[in-house]
Amino acid sequence: MTEKLTTAALCKLNLISQEEVAAAVETYLSNSMAPPFVFREGYRLDLGKAVRRHPGANDFVNRGNTGPLMKRPFILAAILEARPLRE
Template sequence: MTEKLTVQALCDLGLIADAEVEAAVAVFMADPMAPPYVFKEGYRLNLGKAVRRHPGADDFFHRSGAGPLLKRPYIRAAILQARPERE
């Protein structure tokens, strides 16, 4: 069985563009219950699950005193460390 690559690894390979990662962050910030995000190369990522599974992103996202500019780097980190499915 082959190991699924992280979004960061797929970015390093040129399969996912940084602009797509930024778009995924924006989608999650606008709607944490959004349907899975599909990258152009056919990789699908459940953004809510990615954030919930990240050790710090989920806690930080739910802090009442943290604004969107402080939450964004945590959401980005969660997405970059997640392992998307291939369609």
């Protein structure tokens, strides 16, 4: 398989858990400049880059008047649609 799968696809294959995705969202919320997030199966994802590349998330997260509860679903969408790299 030469195509890199999305985080959502890796979740469906049980290579990344929902708990790990939730932890990645919390990591981004606590530090948008965090180093790449490493999932247990060796996949890594630059969370900041995932959010920047997702048009809806990037626009919404960078609004100054939105709190973490409103940002969370956009960050989640960006992470699920991103394509982590395998170490």
